[in-house]
Amino acid sequence: MVGIGPFVMLPLVIQIIGGPQFIWAWVLGAVISFIDAFIWAELGAAYPLAGGSYNFLKIAYGEQRWGKLLSFLYVWQTLIQAPLVVASGSIGFAQYFSYLVPLDDWQRKLVSGVAVLIVISLLYRKIDSIGRIGLVLWAAVLLTLGWIIIGGLTHATVPIREVLSAATDPTPAGSGWWAAGLGAASVKTIYCYLGYYNVCHLGSEIRRPGRNIPVSIFLSITGIAILYLLLNVSVVSVIPWQEAQKSQFIVSSVIEAAYGPQAAKIATGMVLMVAFSSLFAVLLGYSRVPYAAAVDGQFFPIFARLHPTRKFPYVSLLFLGGLAFIFSLLFRLADVITAILAMRIVVQFMGQAVGLWVLHRRKAAASFPFRMPLYPLPIILAVGVWLFIFVSTGFSFMLSGLIVIALGVIAFLVSARVRQQWPF
Numbered sequence: 001m002v003g004i005g006p007f008v009m010l011p012l013v014i015q016i017i018g019g020p021q022f023i024w025a026w027v028l029g030a031v032i033s034f035i036d037a038f039i040w041a042e043l044g045a046a047y048p049l050a051g052g053s054y055n056f057l058k059i060a061y062g063e064q065r066w067g068k069l070l071s072f073l074y075v076w077q078t079l080i081q082a083p084l085v086v087a088s089g090s091i092g093f094a095q096y097f098s099y100l101v102p103l104d105d106w107q108r109k110l111v112s113g114v115a116v117l118i119v120i121s122l123l124y125r126k127i128d129s130i131g132r133i134g135l136v137l138w139a140a141v142l143l144t145l146g147w148i149i150i151g152g153l154t155h156a157t158v159p160i161r162e163v164l165s166a167a168t169d170p171t172p173a174g175s176g177w178w179a180a181g182l183g184a185a186s187v188k189t190i191y192c193y194l195g196y197y198n199v200c201h202l203g204s205e206i207r208r209p210g211r212n213i214p215v216s217i218f219l220s221i222t223g224i225a226i227l228y229l230l231l232n233v234s235v236v237s238v239i240p241w242q243e244a245q246k247s248q249f250i251v252s253s254v255i256e257a258a259y260g261p262q263a264a265k266i267a268t269g270m271v272l273m274v275a276f277s278s279l280f281a282v283l284l285g286y287s288r289v290p291y292a293a294a295v296d297g298q299f300f301p302i303f304a305r306l307h308p309t310r311k312f313p314y315v316s317l318l319f320l321g322g323l324a325f326i327f328s329l330l331f332r333l334a335d336v337i338t339a340i341l342a343m344r345i346v347v348q349f350m351g352q353a354v355g356l357w358v359l360h361r362r363k364a365a366a367s368f369p370f371r372m373p374l375y376p377l378p379i380i381l382a383v384g385v386w387l388f389i390f391v392s393t394g395f396s397f398m399l400s401g402l403i404v405i406a407l408g409v410i411a412f413l414v415s416a417r418v419r420q421q422w423p424f
Contacts, residue, residue: 004096090324
């Protein structure tokens with residue numbers, strides 16, 4: 001869940017809100033994640049299968065008809081949004097790298113692209129060695145967050161009580177911030193929470209999935225929400241929000257103010273490690289999605305190819321990694337993050353919520369080891385909230401997301417026609 005997101009989004013969120021109430025955007029991100037978590041927890045506990053959303057959509061809407069289309073669209077979107085996620089991490093990596101070595105725009109793009117190529121080379125191997133690399137990166141994530149939070153809280157120049165008082169001031173920070181501003185800012189904060197559902201993609205490998213998948217999801221969101229709120233408070237207690245919103249290296253600035261420039265360089269190096277770990281984890285996980293669908297006979301067969309000796313889905317890895325390399329050279333960070341959500345909301349998040357309602361209509365309560373409280377209220381809230389976020393991405397991003405879906409429908413129909421499958 002923790003990548004470069006919180007370290008680059010914090011100033012952007014403050015800019016959008018335009019006042020100390022920016023913390024509410026992080027709270028809203030957590031609330032939306034909790035609401036959506038009920039959907040994932042029910043589906044993950046009932047269908048602990050490798051592939052997560054791919055299987056949920058197929059089962060909910062029928063494996064022979066509409067489920068085929070929606071699961072295909074999910075994989076189709078993965079071909080675009082997964083490289084966007086990787087690109088967002090690599091662009092953020094280059095942004096913080098320029099704190100250590102001043103770079104112009106062209107040089108930042110070069111660093112961003114090289115970071116993607118290094119990740120591809122590290123993943124081009126057997127899964128057992130990848131696990132050892134992952135443990136090192138995980139430790140770096142926890143150490144980095146802990147240092148920033150403790151350093152900020154123990155070297156506060158603005159009293160923490162004053163920070164919290166300003167954040168809870170009901171006076172609007174800017175025109176319409178409660179609606180449009182909060183929605184636009186929440187697009188950025190939700191990006192930082194995404195990943196709470198990753199356990200569902202590994203469902204077939206989880207012991208006691210009916211219990212452990214829901215527990216994992218809710219513990220993850222709770223833990224990360226606490227860390228993010230502490231991170232925000234610690235940052236603006238050292239650097240006033242008026243200055244923090246202008247910083248490109250907010251973490252480096254906080255550590256420099258607290259411990260000096262040498263410590264700031266070390267902290268920046270740790271942030272780079274965190275950013276790199278997110279690239280590593282995302283590309284590892286997503287490279288298995290087109291592969292799983294192709295092996296299932298529901299996606300283009302070329303993605304089912306395994307490396308002849310190392311036995312990993314190298315075509316899927318190279319395709320997603322190559323597209324991420326291109327995206328990292330072409331796009332800006334803020335646009336990439338907004339595009340990620342615009343691509344995923346309709347088919348994956350809203351599609352799953354409605355799909356769970358469809359499953360409840362068809363199956364008995366005993367089929368669901370975990371049952372959400374106040375059913376179907378969380379489903380209704382999830383659909384409404386995701387629709388709000390989709391609209392908050394803006395017209396151009398909404399249109400781009402819908403165009404990707406439309407192209408996916410065309411690709412599905414062409415593929416189905418060639419193979420003489422439904423609806424032909």
